[in-house]
Amino acid sequence: MITDEQKLAAVLAYFEEKESPYQIANRLQIDRHHIRLWIELYRYHGIEGIIRPQGFTNYEDSFKIKVIQHMIETGDSLLQTAAKFNIPSRETIRRWKKQWMSTADKVLYQIEKECQSMPKKQPPSSDLNEKTMEELKAEIDYLRMENAYLKKLKALVQEKEAFKPKKK
Secondary structure (H helix, E strand, O other), X not given: OOOHHHHHHHHHXXXXXXOOHHHHHHHHOOOHHHHHHHHHHHHHHOHHHHOOOOOOOOOOHHHXXXXXXXXXXXXXXXXXXHHXXXXXXXXXXXXXXXXXXXXXXXXXXXXHHXXXXXXXXXXXXXXXXXXXXXXXXXXXXXXXXXXXXXXXXXXXXXXXXXXXXXXX
């Protein structure tokens, strides 16, 4: 287990240009991604980013969504996002993203299912003068509802697409 003092010493060694992240990782016998995260945490939050209270932190769902949205909108990596939001591990964000994606899949499945069972629109009458005012209002309401429903479906599909890995 790496102590907070060792983390701080590793970050300072990097900033004083004594060692590269790779050299520090080899010396401490840990993955170099930890070193890179500590460096970024220090850049964004100073010593408070490195030295943390012991125990687990519970994050609000709204905060998790904010983090995931930020990552999607900016294209930041897991490491950059973790550093910006002072989250001690990029794996935490990876787990949140995975949970969000599985929830999005369930929502999309439910919407697709509802879409299949959506009632069919009645064919429009050829003459508007034959329809009463109530019939016209009902048709407008139906069309507004259908339009809103399709907009929501499109937004969910776009969000899901944003999470798919990009093919090279």
